[in-house]
Amino acid sequence: MGQDPMGRLGRLVEGLEIIERLWTGEPVSYSGRHFNLKDVRISMPPLQRHLALFSETRKTLGKPPAYEAYRQWEQDKALPAGETFASDFEALARDRFLLGDPARVREEIARYRDTLGVTAIIVRVQWPGMAQAQVLRTIRLLGEQVFPHFQ
Numbered sequence: 602m603g604q605d606p607m608g609r610l611g612r613l614v615e616g617l618e619i620i621e622r623l624w625t626g627e628p629v630s631y632s633g634r635h636f637n638l639k640d641v642r643i644s645m646p647p648l649q650r651h652l653a654l655f656s657e658t659r660k661t662l663g664k665p666p667a668y669e670a671y672r673q674w675e676q677d678k679a680l681p682a683g684e685t686f687a688s689d690f691e692a693l694a695r696d697r698f699l700l701g702d703p704a705r706v707r708e709e710i711a712r713y714r715d716t717l718g719v720t721a722i723i724v725r726v727q728w729p730g731m732a733q734a735q736v737l738r739t740i741r742l743l744g745e746q747v748f749p750h751f752q
Contacts, residue, residue, distance in 0.1 A: 615631075619638065706743075710722065
């Protein structure tokens, strides 16, 4: 679509800011690096105003192939100012991903539910370089040991 892939994080951050402001139902004017809006509003604000979270298990990630692939693709250049892939993976993933065994993932989901009011999550279980067996194991763990605790 003719967009520089290095700008995708900036577009995402601006887009999320715009979405959150639009959810108020009030007219939004915004002038940023990627988007410019003047008095835009949505016709029907959502009842629930929570952003989605992505979930993984630590064992599925292991030494995260996605992390290494992103480093090779120079995606660190798209991180927010002051953040680099020089940080260890744990620090980079904190508050971005739900990582760990099923008990840990349940605790984190409950924390987001209790502190942010999250009522739904979007789960991404496949990352670049992951074996299909790992993906299927993650789906099984989520379905059998994580999600039943939130129904």
